[in-house]
Amino acid sequence: MRERLGIKGKPRWALAIDARKCINCKACIVACKAENGVPLGKFRNRINEEHGGSYPHLRASFEPEQCHHCASPSCVRVCPTGASYQRDDGLVLVHANDCIGCGYCIIACPYDARYFNPETRVVDKCTMCVHRVDAGREPACAETCPSRVRLFGDLHDGEGSLRHTLDSRRSQVKKEQTGNHPQLYYLL
Amino acid sequence: MSRGVTRRRVLAGAAAAAATAALAPQLGCAPPARRRRAATPTEVRRVATACELCPNKCAVLAVVENGRVKKLDPNPLSPKSRGMLCARGNAAIKALYDPDRVKQPLIRAGARGEGKWRPVSWDEALDFTAERLHRIKEAHGPEAVLFSSTEGFQEEFFKNLGLAFGSPNILRHPTLCLASVNLAYSMTFGTVPSFDLLNARYVIMSGANRFESIITPDTMDLIEGAMNRKAKLVYLDPRFTVTAAKADEWYPIRPGTDLAFILALIHVIIEEQRYDKEFVATRCLGFDELAAHVQRYTPAWAAAETDIPAAAIVRIAREFADAAPRAVYYAGRRSSWYVNDFQMRRGQAILNAIVGNWDREGGVVPNSRIALGELLFLPWDDPTAERVDEIGTRFPLAAKGDGAFLQARENVLAGVPYPVKGWLVYKQDPMNALPDRGRTQRMIEAMDLVAVIDTQMSDTAHFADVVLPESMYLERTDPLHMLPGIWPVVVLRQQVVPPIYDTKPNLEIIQGLAKRLGLSEYFDYTIEEWIAEQAAELPVENPLEYLKQHGVYAPEGAPFYGKTLAPGYRFLTRSGKIELYSPRLAEVGHDPLPVYRPPTPIPAGSFRMVLGRKATHTHAATTNNVWLIEQTPTNHLWLHPEPAARLGIGDGDLVEVVSAVGAVRLPARVTPEIRPDCVFMLHGFGKKSPQLRLAHGNGACDADVLVTAWDAVSGNAAFHETVVTVRKVGKEDRRA
């Protein structure tokens, strides 16, 4: 499978995350729930928390995470029916009608981004609010955030703020060792 | 208004364009599907309104699909919400569609608190309420009815009913919240200002957990200021909150000693001549008295009081003064902490004043306002009776329109200065909002009538005689509201969907009562007429249409600093100057300069209970919201590992917390993120009302253990004066 870093001249959507600014307010989780009808007990995004130190020298940090819309997504590779697929613009999605609910993709995801939807009985995940993106808007999680932690944009747009930010600031991705080429950039 | 971040502007502009262009009904944006059977067209409306899940009143674009509110998007046009919508705002959908809502008027069918209700028509419920009110008025006078409420766009109508009825006993929420900080700044500067956190370079905060307890423009400005513009944040709190985690320096200050810290800062700044001499000389009253007064408040002394090292106090004082005028000591919002709270906030105000940050960019800025029109209606005669909380004599400086709730409760229970037999409550849950829930319950028992206007069966409604259900905010149109600030704004709340159940907006409930009390003439207008009058003064064409489309009106241009620094400007104080020394305070027998008094010492083995809020819940109002409970399912008692080990308490164990007035049980959270001599529990859980199925019996209620105390000058409740003991009563419940 060709690495989905996209086709020149066409957009490749991605998110950059400035986790330093995240205050763990959960706005993004509830907004996603409302926007995408996520069932109770299931989540398309989450905030990883790290607490440490010893009193009174303590630390706490918060790091949002969701589907990384990888360039080489293992979830698409392992799907036996082709229900799990990737668009040219990089968004990794699921054709709900073709999903048999085997759950292989859930296990193959290094980021625990997918879940089995008990209501529709197929696999769900963050779609980057594809219905919004196709209408020229940003995902609900990025829009709703008080701290503007998420920066959504087009990696191929040399004039865009995502490209500018990733060019001018160091960033890292998670679990590179798996070879998925994740496209969720954590600004350092 | 000036905004620094380019991409926010671009996205805001794009979103605004999309919002304004897309308000006409259109075929919906259903998600792309590969194969579609003929789909029913989705009717999508976008309606601009204002959120009511907390006091911030963020601007919202409600997305309605086929008559159902599907999503609430932030409206980027409001400077009060800056294109943001927090977890609570997003969860409002689940408040609208909460199956536990009160769906029609109810009259009590059993004993109070039994939970037996008779669903009735509005006529019957209003007849019942008015008849009882009338009876009380006949027997004891109109002052025998309390009208207590929490802020909201329709609160004014409720308050007016009380006044028109003839009762002086209007109790509003500031007396449980920010009465002390407002009064302190008013007495110093003549007004309650805002803080320019966006442009400040140095910010000191006492306990104001701006990154966690509520999401406001201050939250967003502070994130921008501290994270991006590298402002320094010094934060004092007995708890390691989210704000502590983001701050440059966090000090686990001994609770109740903030004034010592502040006085020591003033001491250093004056001693080292780092104050703004020109400003102090020309605009302030009483500097010499202040200088003499703070001589004894040395850093070494303060270090012993506060547990903050003396060297740090000196350094912070110097850094603060050097950064001035772009340095602020943030006032805070909920200031209902200790019995000396007013004086502590006075200390803050004085500190801010002497470094000359008043009305400057990055400093403490008086609010700008936008003039709204007013519907002129028939005025009533002012009530003649004295207030039951005797505020005129006990708290002569306090805001009379807000009252002193806890003093009122004491007096009502004692039957002085006269009996109070009726209690009307609007949008408030005194059983949870007041300390010592048992005492509030006794107050209810003393009443002949308890009537509650609310959207849900709060604990107070559960114990009431009649519940009059108000429509939820998405179902109502409300008066326009002007939000003052550095960037003021006018917001509109307009109906998004018709009421799902048999509920009414507050105005119609008030009008129903007024009609039966012979007070119709004071409420003979519709909400549309009211709003039209308000909007008429706005400097736009077709202001009402403009508001309905955009949801907000915000003036163009950058804020103007320095209006009050014009030569000859007269501050709204008696001297016309900023009063460091307050003669008015001296007149009524209070300290004209803040005198430090240490908080009550905690006996060894006991703890001070401190309170706070979380981004996912608004006080006690949202603990039945399924999406918010999913994020914060219950509350725990925070306990430091050292005392936990001594008491044999492990993380998750069930503990009993005992105070002088009550006891509760809840699981412990053993964490180093709190001082060893303090405990903490989140407010809003442990409800008694079984109709709130998610909140009923879930966790524990802090009001059951909090003792009654109040600030001596403002009458503001003091919630952090409770001493408790803790013991283990059970092992960790792994199912929890």
Add this chain to the structure above:
Amino acid sequence: MPEPRWGWLIVLYLFLGGLSAGLFFVSALATYLQRGSGPAYPRLARVGALLAPWPLALGSALLVFDLGHWYRFYKLFVTFHWRSPMSIGAWLLAAFTGITLLSFWSWLPAATVGGWVRRLPRRLRFLRVLDAPWRETLRRPLAMLGFPVALGVGIYTGVLLGAVQARPFWNTNLVAQIFLFSAMSTGCALLILVLSLRRAGLEASEARLLFSLDIVLIVLEFFVVLPYLIHGALSPLAVREAIGLVMGGPFTVAFWVLFFTLGLLLPLVLELWEMRPVLLERQTFHPSRGLAAVSAVLVLFGGVVLRYVFVFAGQVSAFQ
């Protein structure tokens, strides 16, 4: 992962699939090995072929009905994604099911089929063709055709796990082989069990073949499982931590006591003991029905536990 997505159903399915593969493997081997003009172990060949389709059929049925929408299982067969082990496996299983059913049919005794055909109602008389006398000639070709397919089925269950780079407990070269040898071993064991339950017990030559085969397979399993652990302990951190799940972690007892000792070591010892006269003294071999059954049951039990440990521990393991 916050909670395991694959549970006991998958464990059972992997076991049953491996069992079918192992049964056919032995049956095919027994068919292929000739003595004179016929198979050397006709009864093993027959019993193995008759049993082979059914464990997998049961496992597949359980699996299909556990899907999100069970009737959508057909979508596995309208497409082929060569990079998805599950897609390859679906087709492999389809081929295997076809071959084993044909083989089953080819090995049915003539009397059984004849009797059944005679009792057919008039409308279903066309099914008489099933009693074709040339059925038997298919036995050997099917055995040879199905032999690699059976190996494919035995190994694919390991590839299914091994190909998931997100799960360090699985993502090694040796996992597929562990599953293959275990599958073959469980096939032997079931045949030992079934035949030892006959009144007459196992025939000596059958017993020699099966025990020898099983001993070899168990030893091979040792030589895959132990390198898997040693190699893992010398691998990057994520793999080391994953191996830790069975070396002190929550799956330690299941792995070392239930699988390694009860499922590998003990049966090996029992089988070696049974084979003692053959190995040491070159005497005739009288297999004990009881010991044979016990060691077979232990091998089968070990097969289930092995798959339990892998399915569950794998889903716990992750990269940091």
